[in-house]
Amino acid sequence: MPAESDGSPAPTAGRHPLHNLWRLRHYLRPHAAEFGWLMLAGLAATGAGISVPLVAQRVVDGPVARQDPAGLVRLAGLALLLGLAEALLIFVRRWVQSSSSMAIEAAIREDVYAHLQRLPASFHDRWQSGQLLSRITSDLSVIRRFLSFGLFFLVLNLVTYVAVVVLLIRLHTALGLVVAASAVPLFLITRRFARAYHTASRRMQDQQGDVATLVEETAQGLRTMKAYGRGPELVARFAGSARTLHDTGVGKGRLLARTSALLDLVPNLTLGVVLVTGAAAAARGVLTIGELVAFVSLQLMLTWPVQGMGWIIANGQEAATAADRVQEVLTTPPAIVDAPHAVTLPPAEVAGRLRFEAVSFRYPGTAAPVLRGIDLTVEPGETLALVGATGCGKSTLLSLVPRLHDVTDGRITLDGHDLRDLRLAALRRLVGVAFEEPTLFSMSVWENLTLGRPDAAEDEVRAALALAQADFAYDLPWGLATRVGEQGLSLSGGQRQRLALARAVLGRPALLVLDDPLSALDVHTEALVEAALKRVLGNTTALLVVHRPSTIALADRVALLEQGRITAVGTHSELLATVPAYRAVLSAEPPPVVPAIDPTPGGRGLVRS
């Protein structure tokens, strides 16, 4: 489970621990025939392996005793053939097994990734990315290991066990039943172990996810850590998590040690019982010594299948908890999907009237709504600026337009269509977005710009770059083919913001949603971008978040957002004149309250604006 409660599906309490592993069986289905073959190959290989010593025994008893060189060569040849067959069958089993188990792992991984891409932003807000990462890496490799090792030996060992016990019972009923009875303690031990190990592996895998989260977060905050020299504190914090993981690992090791040793002890003690009762029977003459020897030799063949059971169950339980964790993601329904009757609005037919009707929004798992009863209309071609204090819900409101979140109450319409009745891809194609944090991916500038429109023409890209004053992109070492983002060239905040803006306006989307798009630009660039943006906004419906008076000039009207409510709508000058709260938020003039610090003329570090 992720660290915080997040409405993820209820843990599989009450369900069988293997429930989720079983639900992954459809991934096995395309490979069912292969698995059948490899089971057969495995059983045949085991058979061949058992026959080799039998043949050797016959060599000793037969040709050698009878002085028959021809028979010797024949049987040795048979042993060789069986030996080669065994090796070949093992080869076939492993070869087939590897390709199918790897293919299954890759298929699940791609499905989890696809599902994660479908899950809405609110899911990603709640889940730590390290927990997601550990699901597609360590959990999947545990499942793969079960498919390529545990599952096969589970079947093989059970088959061997049953076959040998049946043979033992046929050899001598009473002694055979003694051996069969030893299955009861074995069953009890493995059952108890399976339960305890299930809990331990779940804890371990969750803690692995926590460690991954911590590492990912450290990687993110590396500059902050460096800037404050907080390495030692972070190391101490990490050491805490790593130690927890270590302790769980040691606990798991102890559990496995205890069970493995018990799984050793039970067959040994059974052997002891067989020895004593068998010897007594032989003494009474009910059993020949030869039969007893045969019985014991056969019984010794049970040692490995029983001993191996501990590891196999451990492997199986790990796979089961890994499957639980993977299913937690796969069974979270994507909250934001196409409605069954969803329609596509062709861009040419979009007028662009955006209406918020009594819209409320609350982040899942939180009590207080962020937006309450928003009524707002942006007319076609109009630019509306959202203004409000830090944290009042402006960015949240914007994220509702491309449906990164869905409204909790009320509805948003575009030309009268509820956004939820539009096809998601079509809606998002209509909306050009620039977030407050400009996200660039590790790929070429070109690809970053054409993210939403891979078919964009070169002149469209050029126009977008020109508008965002991002001509610097041509001067990068490889021009627009230069890779930027984390794995590429680092750009400054202002450069990133300009590329993000160019991306948003590329291809003239019907609706523009820009979150403080000019915040990181210097005054000069800002003025140029503003002038260019103004031309675009002239005929595009746009919703902007604005922090600065300078940017407000872009807007036809302004809406003031206060604590999740729209408290005033009008033109900049109207609001400036009539709404004191607006003046406080946006006016360049300091509020009439006298600052607490008395500014001494000429003194340094004082506010003089």
Next chain:
Amino acid sequence: MTATGNDVTRWRGVAVDPDADRSRAEDTDPESVTRLRALSRVLLRDLLRPHRCRLAVAVGLLLSQNAAAMAGPYLVMLGIDRAIGPLRAGDGGPLAAIAAAFVAASAVEYAARRGFLTLSAGIGQAVLLDLRERVYAQFLRLPVAFHERYTSGRMVSRLTSDLDSIGELVGGGLDSLVLAALSVLSVAGILLWLDLPLAAVTLLAFPFLFGLSRWFARASAAAYRRTRETIALVIVHFIESMRGIRAVQAFRREPRNQRIFGTVSDDYRRASLQTFRLIATYSPGIKVIGNVTVAAVLCYGGWRVLRGATELGVLAAFLLYLRRFFEPMQDLSQFYNSLQSATAALEKLSGVLHERPSVPEPARPVPLPATPHPGAVAFRSVTFGYRADAPILTDLDLTVPAGQTVALIGPTGAGKSTIAKLLARFHDPVSGTVTLDGVDLRDLADADLRRAVVLVTQETHLFGGTVAENIRFGRPGADDAAVEAAARAIGAHDFIAALPDGYATQVHRRGGRLSAGQRQLVAFARAFLADPAVLILDEATSSLDVPTERTVQRALGTILADRTALVIAHRLSTVETADRVLVLDAGRVVEDGPPDRLAEADGRYAALHRQWRDSLV
């Protein structure tokens, strides 16, 4: 120029910096492969050294377990041979004695096995913990420049996936290694003692075993290295796309991401498949050698018995022992496989551990002089560039007296942030020196430097934990009152108090629910609490709304009054409060003076200032 939809590899094809794909290069360059291999061995020895005694005990336990396990069947046979006779005669003594010995042997086996497994799990986990902590600490030591090319995804991959694959090895393996070595040696001895010519035939298998293992070692080392690198790329892509999920969804990037992910995931699948296929060949290969040897011994031994050169019993024993000889070999091949996998991971980790920080801690740190007004900063003929062929700063000279507030302005790429980073010693200059109170930054202990200099940037990172913990990041010892005072001073108290749990509110996942402006306020409070002699603000107020910014600026008035400050801001409202303005262009200072004087002059600042004034209306 156009990137077509099906050309998924293109974005990886355009490398900006050869270093960006450095880890990949490590795989093919034979010299560094050899070097890393040697380093990883040294590392392994180093990791195991503290556990020598426990390892010895573990091996001892393993040997006793093995001896007890051997004793079991022997006692059974002894019971059949020796106890049934007396029992028939009514004497249950021998059977009781043997049964008692049998129970004792089982008890020893149980205890030894349990002890061994517990101990070896303990050692393995301890080694893993040690390694995890070392690698993490090393990543934190390495400079920003390293991380910029290594990428966070790779760092995560090293600390998760690579360590996992070492964890798989330490989970088991020691027993098969010791038991195999033990049985190979003892069985070889017994075979030689039983029948020399027959043993010679057996020994013929050795060169084949050796050759096969060598082939496997070479082939699998390369294959496993590839799996490490390909899984790293999977992780890199995964992290990047999950981090940017909003942009991914808003721009309908999902199908293309899916294709890219499919490609990297498939690369990893292929790489892993390669290793599986190698072991799928190696393990039956060992089997073939064993079975051929058995057949050869059977044939030659039988012939020798026929000729009367050896006893029938010897042949029978020989065949039984051969079985004992080759079965552990099979286990050993499994172990060898996990070893190869872990070695590849260990190589990657030793590569990280041996990375020399390009911004090293001084061997003999110089303490900062005790002055009443600390914080004098000087750049002396500083030249710096991220790449050798593109210098950002050339021969920059700059002196900032203690207590002065300097604003840096200029177009993108002028070098403002670079100056900030050099002063925070994220990088060292290529030539020239940066000094603080006359001490070269390179001579300062990191702890001293960080106490004196704090850099706040536009990208505010909040760590998992509460708001209070995030503010306390500035000064870990600070009490709640100090934390709140810092928040109040910066104007962040009101919004924090309004959060569901106030200061104890968890900032989930990179501050998911705080707005950008709120995060900046927390970052400011953090810097305020840190109380450094030199404060560098790089675009630290860009996301604030006007009233908040005003509050922050008012607070800055107090905060900056008694300390040196370097302020990079695009908004002149921030710049106006400075004592001195530096206008930078292409790495050079083109204007320098108090803001009001520059505003009156006819330079760039004056032009910007006019533009800004106009924008306020």
